Amino acid sequence: MMHSLIQLSIAVLLLPLLSFVVLIFFNRRLPRMGDFVGLGLVGSALAIALYIFWTVIVQHYDPAFRISWDFTWLDFGNVPGVGPLQVKMGIVIDNLTAIMLAMVSLISFLVHLYSTGYMDGDPKYGRFFAYLGIFTFSMIGIVLSDNLFSIYMFWELVGLSSYLLIGFYYYKDSAADAQKKAFLTNRVGDIGMWLGILILYSQFHTFGYKEIFEHIQNGDFHMSQAWLTAAGVLLFMGCVGKSAQFPLHVWLPDAMEGPTPVSALIHAATMVAAGVYFVARIFVILTPEALHAVAFIGAFTAFMAATIAITQHDIKRVLAYSTVSQLGYMVLGLGVGSYSAALFHLLTHAFFKACLFLGSGAIIHAMHHEQDMRWMGGLYKKMPWTFVTFSIATLALAGLPLTSGFLSKDAILAGALGFASVEGGGIYYLILVMGFAAAVMTAFYMGRQVWLVFFGESRTHLKPAEEHGHDAHASHGHGHDDHGHDSHGHHEVHEVSWNMRLPLVILASLSVFFVFSPDPLDGGKGWFMHLVQTPATVVSSGEGAQHHEGASLHAPEAGRLIAEAHTDTQHVNEPATHDTPVAEAAHGNEAQHGPVYADPRQAEIAHMTHENHYNAIKLSSLMLLIGISGALIVYVFRIIDPDKTAQSIRPLYLYSFNKWYWDEIYDTTVIKGSILVSKIFSWFDANIIDGIVNGVATVFRKFAFANGSFDKYVVDGLVNFTAFTVQTTGAVFRKIQTGKVQTYLVMIVVAVLGWFAFYLAQLMK
Amino acid sequence: MLMEQLLSIGVNHFLTISAILFSLGMFAVMTRKNAIVVLMGVELILNAANINFLTFSKYNGGMEGVMFSLFVIVLAAAEAAIALAIVINIFKTFKTVDVSSVDTMKE
Numbered sequence: 001m002m003h004s005l006i007q008l009s010i011a012v013l014l015l016p017l018l019s020f021v022v023l024i025f026f027n028r029r030l031p032r033m034g035d036f037v038g039l040g041l042v043g044s045a046l047a048i049a050l051y052i053f054w055t056v057i058v059q060h061y062d063p064a065f066r067i068s069w070d071f072t073w074l075d076f077g078n079v080p081g082v083g084p085l086q087v088k089m090g091i092v093i094d095n096l097t098a099i100m101l102a103m104v105s106l107i108s109f110l111v112h113l114y115s116t117g118y119m120d121g122d123p124k125y126g127r128f129f130a131y132l133g134i135f136t137f138s139m140i141g142i143v144l145s146d147n148l149f150s151i152y153m154f155w156e157l158v159g160l161s162s163y164l165l166i167g168f169y170y171y172k173d174s175a176a177d178a179q180k181k182a183f184l185t186n187r188v189g190d191i192g193m194w195l196g197i198l199i200l201y202s203q204f205h206t207f208g209y210k211e212i213f214e215h216i217q218n219g220d221f222h223m224s225q226a227w228l229t230a231a232g233v234l235l236f237m238g239c240v241g242k243s244a245q246f247p248l249h250v251w252l253p254d255a256m257e258g259p260t261p262v263s264a265l266i267h268a269a270t271m272v273a274a275g276v277y278f279v280a281r282i283f284v285i286l287t288p289e290a291l292h293a294v295a296f297i298g299a300f301t302a303f304m305a306a307t308i309a310i311t312q313h314d315i316k317r318v319l320a321y322s323t324v325s326q327l328g329y330m331v332l333g334l335g336v337g338s339y340s341a342a343l344f345h346l347l348t349h350a351f352f353k354a355c356l357f358l359g360s361g362a363i364i365h366a367m368h369h370e371q372d373m374r375w376m377g378g379l380y381k382k383m384p385w386t387f388v389t390f391s392i393a394t395l396a397l398a399g400l401p402l403t404s405g406f407l408s409k410d411a412i413l414a415g416a417l418g419f420a421s422v423e424g425g426g427i428y429y430l431i432l433v434m435g436f437a438a439a440v441m442t443a444f445y446m447g448r449q450v451w452l453v454f455f456g457e458s459r460t461h462l463k464p465a466e467e468h469g470h471d472a473h474a475s476h477g478h479g480h481d482d483h484g485h486d487s488h489g490h491h492e493v494h495e496v497s498w499n500m501r502l503p504l505v506i507l508a509s510l511s512v513f514f515v516f517s518p519d520p521l522d523g524g525k526g527w528f529m530h531l532v533q534t535p536a537t538v539v540s541s542g543e544g545a546q547h548h549e550g551a552s553l554h555a556p557e558a559g560r561l562i563a564e565a566h567t568d569t570q571h572v573n574e575p576a577t578h579d580t581p582v583a584e585a586a587h588g589n590e591a592q593h594g595p596v597y598a599d600p601r602q603a604e605i606a607h608m609t610h611e612n613h614y615n616a617i618k619l620s621s622l623m624l625l626i627g628i629s630g631a632l633i634v635y636v637f638r639i640i641d642p643d644k645t646a647q648s649i650r651p652l653y654l655y656s657f658n659k660w661y662w663d664e665i666y667d668t669t670v671i672k673g674s675i676l677v678s679k680i681f682s683w684f685d686a687n688i689i690d691g692i693v694n695g696v697a698t699v700f701r702k703f704a705f706a707n708g709s710f711d712k713y714v715v716d717g718l719v720n721f722t723a724f725t726v727q728t729t730g731a732v733f734r735k736i737q738t739g740k741v742q743t744y745l746v747m748i749v750v751a752v753l754g755w756f757a758f759y760l761a762q763l764m765k
Numbered sequence: 766m767l768m769e770q771l772l773s774i775g776v777n778h779f780l781t782i783s784a785i786l787f788s789l790g791m792f793a794v795m796t797r798k799n800a801i802v803v804l805m806g807v808e809l810i811l812n813a814a815n816i817n818f819l820t821f822s823k824y825n826g827g828m829e830g831v832m833f834s835l836f837v838i839v840l841a842a843a844e845a846a847i848a849l850a851i852v853i854n855i856f857k858t859f860k861t862v863d864v865s866s867v868d869t870m871k872e
Contacts, residue, residue, distance in 0.1 A: 738868060738871050742794070745795055
């Protein structure tokens with residue numbers, strides 16, 4: 001029997017798909033190109049999603065809430081060499097799903113609304129809404145999936161819709177290149193993810209999360225811990241691609257070629273968060289080694305992207321690198337074991353980053369497609385709504401207390417502190433250092449951005465003419481060319497219309513602390529941290545793994561360890577047992593101590609995280625102060641001239657400005673390498689393969705020639721000989737037939753006489 | 766003894782006559798060029814056969830041979846009529862009754 005929430009969630013899933021189908025086929029026949037279809041259907045999806053949110057989060061308010069439903073989608077029976085192959089499709093709704101469902105559909109709806117203003121007048125207006133529909137469908141599919149197979153399907157669908165939307169202005173070379181780059185870069189990660197799925201499948205013959213977790217927990221598998229680590233790291237590769245982590249981060253900044261609402265929806269709030277969401281779903285099977293890899297990649301990404309964001313001129317590029325950096329934070333959070341903090345940051349970041357992107361879209365729209373911050377300035381008087389909302393989101397991103405960003409970022413940094421103190425080694429403090437350094441830089445570059453865009457004098461007229469023409473041409477393109485270059489800048493900059501302002505206001509109001517927690521300094525007291533708790537890991541503990549490194553997990557000792565863990569921590573992720581006394585105790589205490597973990601490493605990290613909470617608050621506030629005051633010193637009071645400073649540290653400046661030269665490095669290594677390899681293969685193909693083919697062809701030609709000769713001389717010879725014989729014989733016998741009756745008569749007589757003679761001779765004997 | 770047999774008329778005489786007549790007819794059919802003469806040869810052959818019928822009829826005492834010979838006479842008349850018609854047609858076609866020059870059936 002299907003739970004009514006499951007039925008409703010299917011409706012949420014399918015409504016945006018319906019919007020896509022209707023719009024992609026009929027947008028030209030509908031009035032207003034059918035934007036009301038997209039708005040209406042996604043709006044209904046939002047309403048249902050909010051109802052689910054209300055039921056699950058507000059009414060149940062239970063950390064162990066989980067309902068699921070599945071059906072067998074494909075049954076291949078017993079496949080030789082593989083074993084029973086059954087592919088199931090299913091839906092799981094727990095607290096995280098309900099929250100993500102509401103978040104995705106809300107931002108999607110707001111972006112739909114915003115796009116009615118931003119994309120107005122575009123010739124492919126209707127198609128834009130269709131693409132938004134299929135994106136929303138796939139994203140909700142990822143959120144609802146209860147198994148690796150269906151999440152992979154929706155994962156690829158999301159990649160496709162991202163591809164379509166980045167290349168929405170496909171007639172621009174830069175957009176076409178960016179969409180290809182995004183798709184191919186994602187493909188690299190997806191290959192790894194698929195391999196990881198296959199490793200797990202080869203062991204467990206199921207794709208379901210729950211089944212796999214149970215199998216691992218019960219220890220009924222026959223691979224070493226190293227394989228499990230490999231599976232975890234490979235699955236994480238999917239996240240590296242989709243969530244733009246180093247080394248596959250290069251596509252996300254280029255993806256800003258897409259329309260700005262798309263950047264807000266896909267490349268800031270939802271799709272890039274899918275990687276983080278996926279890692280969270282498989283969190284419990286990640287071994288400590290895999291988690292270390294995750295943590296380091298996240299920390300490095302956060303740090304690197306922040307350094308790049310400082311020097312970019314394009315308003316959207318700053319935000320793009322900021323997104324990469326914040327995604328690095330979330331991945332870092334997962335890596336250090338702060339599961340709920342990372343997901344909390346995912347949620348808060350989704351709102352304020354969507355707000356920032358939509359705000360930047362409003363600015364770009366008002367500035368007539370000017371994206372370079374050097375030529376902006378002084379907009380706070382002209383665009384007060386945008387200014388206020390953008391500033392709130394900026395403060396949230398920078399992590400100012402009283403904002404949502406503070407709560408979540410602080411939770412992650414506390415987790416990193418706890419992690420480093422548990423692991424103990426100096427290298428683990430590097431994660432912490434990179435995290436805090438990124439926090440400083442975040443405050444700095446966001447301060448820089450707000451100042452450059454909103455304060456000071458308008459610098460539109462400072463734009464160099466030739467560059468102006470070039471840029472205008474590049475950034476125009478979709479029906480705005482009629483503005484003309486010379487009219488640029490003479491247009492009055494004005495506040496955007498209500499349908500673009502409303503999403504900004506809603507998103508900004510979701511970026512303050514009381515939405516998430518009653519205590520402006522502690523997210524742990526909020527509903528999110530209560531409902532989304534770090535699940536107990538199902539792999540053996542860090543201690544066990546270190547002592548029995550390389551040993552198979554089903555070795556007796558490890559098995560015993562797991563068995564103990566199983567009996568103690570059943571309540572943490574088992575909905576059926578949430579009313580046991582232990583769970584009750586955890587229930588009552590989690591505000592102070594969080595859940596109880598049997599795994600010693602996890603328990604210690606949780607404990608140390610809690611211990612370090614106030615240290616983290618102090619440290620991160622300090623970092624914020626340093627960053628903001630740095631921005632104030634440089635840009636507001638002009639104590640340090642940014643241009644002169646850039647000149648004096650020119651190599652560093654260029655290193656940052658050119659994005660650490662990752663694109664160039666990839667160009668000379670991976671891309672040139674691929675081209676070289678393809679040339680080698682081309683040569684191999686042209687000379688070896690074709691040689692073999694031609695050799696075989698020659699042999700066959702010779703053989704066929706011999707065969708032909710045989711046919712010509714022997715077979716035909718026999719036929720001709722027969723014909724010749726018959727002809728010769730006929731030539732002899734035709735002489736007999738004279739046509740004269742008398743001749744025949746003579747022959748008859750002779751023959752009769754001859755017969756008589758013979759007969760007589762017989763008689764005589 | 767031999768003379769006796771030769772002088773007393775018997776089967777052998779008749780058969781000898783018949784054989785001579787047949788041979789003459791056959792000779793005429795094989796050698797003559799004129800179609801009419803060939804027909805005449807055929808008549809000789811038929812009469813030689815008649816003599817044989819009558820001879821055996823007489824010496825065996827049945828009437829079958831007589832009946833056959835009567836049929837043969839009737840048939841010979843019919844045959845002559847048809848054959849002459851054919852000869853007339855041959856003459857119309859080839860402007861000759863020379864059987865050796867009517868050889869369009871060869872090869």
